[in-house]
Amino acid sequence: MVSQFNPQQQPILEARNLTMHFHTGGALSRKTVKAVQQANLKLYSGRVTALVGESGSGKSTIIRMLARLYTPTDGQIIFRGEDALRDKSRRAALYYRSQVQMIFQDPFSSLNPVHQVKYHLERPLRIHGKARSRAALNDQIDVLLKRVSLTPTEEFAVKYPHQLSGGQRQRVAIARALAVQPEVILADEPVSMLDVSIRMGILNLMAVLRDEQNIAFLYVTHDIASARYFADETLVMYAGFIVEGAGSEDLIQEPKHPYTQLLLSAVPDPARGLRTAEVEVVGEIPSLTSLGAGCPFANRCSRVMEKCKTVMPSVTELSPTRWVRCFLYE
Ligand SMILES: Nc1ncnc2c1ncn2[C@@H]1O[C@H](COP(=O)(O)OP(=O)(O)OP(=O)(O)O)[C@@H](O)[C@H]1O
Ligand code: SF4
Ligand SMILES: [Mg+2]
Numbered sequence: 001m002v003s004q005f006n007p008q009q010q011p012i013l014e015a016r017n018l019t020m021h022f023h024t025g026g027a028l029s030r031k032t033v034k035a036v037q038q039a040n041l042k043l044y045s046g047r048v049t050a051l052v053g054e055s056g057s058g059k060s061t062i063i064r065m066l067a068r069l070y071t072p073t074d075g076q077i078i079f080r081g082e083d084a085l086r087d088k089s090r091r092a093a094l095y096y097r098s099q100v101q102m103i104f105q106d107p108f109s110s111l112n113p114v115h116q117v118k119y120h121l122e123r124p125l126r127i128h129g130k131a132r133s134r135a136a137l138n139d140q141i142d143v144l145l146k147r148v149s150l151t152p153t154e155e156f157a158v159k160y161p162h163q164l165s166g167g168q169r170q171r172v173a174i175a176r177a178l179a180v181q182p183e184v185i186l187a188d189e190p191v192s193m194l195d196v197s198i199r200m201g202i203l204n205l206m207a208v209l210r211d212e213q214n215i216a217f218l219y220v221t222h223d224i225a226s227a228r229y230f231a232d233e234t235l236v237m238y239a240g241f242i243v244e245g246a247g248s249e250d251l252i253q254e255p256k257h258p259y260t261q262l263l264l265s266a267v268p269d270p271a272r273g274l275r276t277a278e279v280e281v282v283g284e285i286p287s288l289t290s291l292g293a294g295c296p297f298a299n300r301c302s303r304v305m306e307k308c309k310t311v312m313p314s315v316t317e318l319s320p321t322r323w324v325r326c327f328l329y330e
Contacts, residue, residue: 012043012045012080013079014041014042014043014076015040015065018036018039018062018072018076019034020065034289035058035061035240037241039058040242040315045183046216048210048219050220050226050227050231051234051237051242052237052263053236053237053238054285057237058239066218067186068085068096079099100186101180101184103173105192107167107170108193112161121141121145123176125141128179130181142157144178147209148172148178148205156172166193166195166198173190183215183216185209185217186217187206191221192221203226203229206230224252233245236257236260240288244256244257244259244260244323256326257326258326262300285300293311294310294312295308313325313330
């Protein structure tokens with residue numbers, strides 16, 4: 001299912017030291033939520049990168065920064081080798097959004113209930129100037145619905161969202177993202193609200209789009225098994241930091257970061273021969289408003305050292321395709 005990595009390939013979209021701090025509370029109770037800190041990632045055409053981590057670790061915030069829905073507190077977004085945040089004009093934002101599309105978790109709220117399927121596809125086609133006449137619009141709607149296997153297309157085009165299943169709605173959402181011929185799709189838990197029996201169909205559809213349309217995917221999920229199946233590379237997030245990145249199979253077979261080891265020890269997977277008692281869980285997830293200067297995993301880590309409590313480890317490259325943020329490897 002995964003594709004071959006070519007080390008010469010240039011990333012299509014890149015996050016460099018991306019950071020997002022939210023300021024909450026009133027004047028007297030002002031707090032800063034350090035949702036994402038110094039996140040680096042690279043997305044490649046025709047490849048899927050999974051982002052996994054516990055709830056609240058900052059996955060959606062990264063996606064929203066990359067989609068330019070949030071303006072990062074710090075860091076850069078590089079699209080096709082250029083700083084995507086430099087040109088703040090409406091035109092530049094429109095172009096960026098046509099190239100970098102997002103699929104949301106909830107297919108029930110992402111479609112407008114008062115409009116038929118064809119309206120949801122027509123809108124981006126019109127806004128981004130992809131079809132100008134009625135006949136061209138109809139042709140493209142037909143192609144898009146075929147692309148996501150909603151056939152007969154003329155029947156699906158006139159359905160309302162409430163007449164579709166969850167999986168069919170997510171297919172419409174994917175068709176809508178495809179309407180503008182994007183280079184990148186950011187998918188924030190695209191199957192987590194769907195029935196288990198139809199999840200695989202949606203993941204397989206995304207894999208076909210990756211292979212046949214060379215789209216780069218960022219796939220956010222809690223489900224490590226699906227990341228292994230669908231993603232070429234997997235990144236692990238903890239308390240706002242991406243702590244490890246590797247080829248999905250390498251990461252699952254041989255997790256390096258103590259947090260990844262903990263995460264995987266909780267996943268029953270007979271094929272991997274998991275050693276379930278290997279990692280000792282100590283302590284609680286830290287509050288993102290009172291993170292200290294040290295490693296955020298220090299209060300749970302069974303291998304914590306004195307310096308972990310006061311200094312944040314930097315990224316250590318273990319190979320061209322593998323890295324980790326932990327003092328054990330420095
Ligand atoms: N707009 C916002 N204002 C203030 N805090 C926010 C905002 N958006 C997110 N946060 C906080 O940032 C942190 C990261 O949230 P985020 O939604 O990115 O996590 P997540 O990894 O996507 O979680 P989940 O798996 O539950 O979707 C959380 O503590 C969240 O409460
Ligand atoms: S840096 Fe220290 S506390 Fe953090 S994961 Fe590594 S060993 Fe554990
Ligand atoms: Mg989220």
